[in-house]
């Protein structure tokens with residue numbers, strides 16, 4: 298007998314493979330993308346389950362390990378990776394996935410251990426998972442507030458302490474909560490190619506839920522869809538996936554038709570593409586990045602959107618390009634950073650960064666800024682932005698630019714929505730979660746020497 302039913306797939310086994318891949322150092326958002334690309338036969342719910350369980354297990358690792366260590370004589374860091382990840386996945390399901398029954402979590406954990414040739418440890422897995430399931434509601438968390446937040450939100454203690462010192466306890470709690478808010482996708486409509494209204498109608502006809510942004514009329518939040526690449530408007534290059542806070546970089550730059558613009562760290566092209574739309578494809582944008590692979594990503598986006606005013610090229614931003622000194626109306630320096638503003642999407646960033654790394658990045662940012670600022674023509678604009686929330690990379694670098702380069706900080710008033718303008722400063726630090734956005738830092742400078 299033939300049947301149209303899709304073959305049974307063990308979704309938890311797929312997730313376990315993804316976690317083991319992440320354990321080898323590959324970044325989580327790349328693993329999600331590759332896995333979903335490789336498993337095109339999965340339906341919308343299966344894709345959502347895999348993504349949620351994988352990302353959630355990583356996001357909640359500190360809490361999972363705290364819980365496991367309360368119930369297992371063998372501590373998490375002494376376990377074989379396969380067993381460690383089976384237990385972490387199980388704790389995540391027990392604690393955060395109400396739709397999965399306890400018995401299914403336990404049975405599937407045991408099945409996975411056996412499948413991975415750890416039959417000898419299946420009794421151990423069974424005992425620990427069942428014990429945790431029975432006692433989940435009575436688990437005690439640390440009493441000291443910062444230590445409790447570390448476990449409750451699985452945020453490394455040094456980041457919790459850094460934010461408490463900088464923003465105070467209430468704002469820190471809000472940031473931590475926001476990391477776990479339900480994520481939707483934000484897209485930007487290329488209004489030089491189509492209208493927002495037309496895109497909304499088409500997306501809704503194709504089954505997506507669409508919400509207009511209250512902060513930027515070209516931005517839409519979409520949810521309840523399978524893959525972005527299924528949409529007509531995506532394939533026509535009418536829409537671009539871009540976080541709202543990142544759109545403010547293009548708006549802060551305030552580009553005009555005919556401008557010469559250099560985006561020195563451009564891949565995959567988010568800001569360049571936005572600026573190309575704002576100047577109606579009239580002008581010249583040099584979109585640069587460090588490797589041919591990254592330049593390839595920009596070129597893919599140029600091809601899809603059809604903006605032929607953008608030229609992607611491989612250039613190291615730390616090396617002076619004499620050909621463009623003093624030529625650019627605008628230089629966009631959206632520089633490599635610690636990424637603490639995007640930890641809601643790139644879930645492993647928080648574990649892979651350190652204060653030493655932040656200091657190194659702040660140094661690299663200054664090095665790049667001292668080179669690329671030379672490309673701005675007198676009276677022209679330098680935009681410095683990051684997707685992070687550290688003083689070293691943001692406010693301290695603004696101060697450094699003003700003290701060491703011939704630039705004056707400009708107000709972003711009137712260029713950005715008033716809801717996000719900081720009345721005390723001319724730059725803007727968007728904290729993660731504000732209006733559901735990623736954390737972002739944006740500053741604009743005018744070249745003041747002749």
Ligand SMILES: C[S@@+](CC[C@H](N)C(=O)[O-])C[C@H]1O[C@@H](n2cnc3c(N)ncnc32)[C@H](O)[C@@H]1O
Pocket residue numbers: 543561562563564565566567568569585586587588591612613614615631632633634
């Ligand atoms: C924050 S991302 C840029 C995001 C991009 N502006 C966008 O909106 O899509 C930083 C980029 O800097 C690039 N990068 C790092 N070091 C660089 C260097 N020395 N020269 C040029 N690009 C570099 C990275 O490859 C990465 O693509």
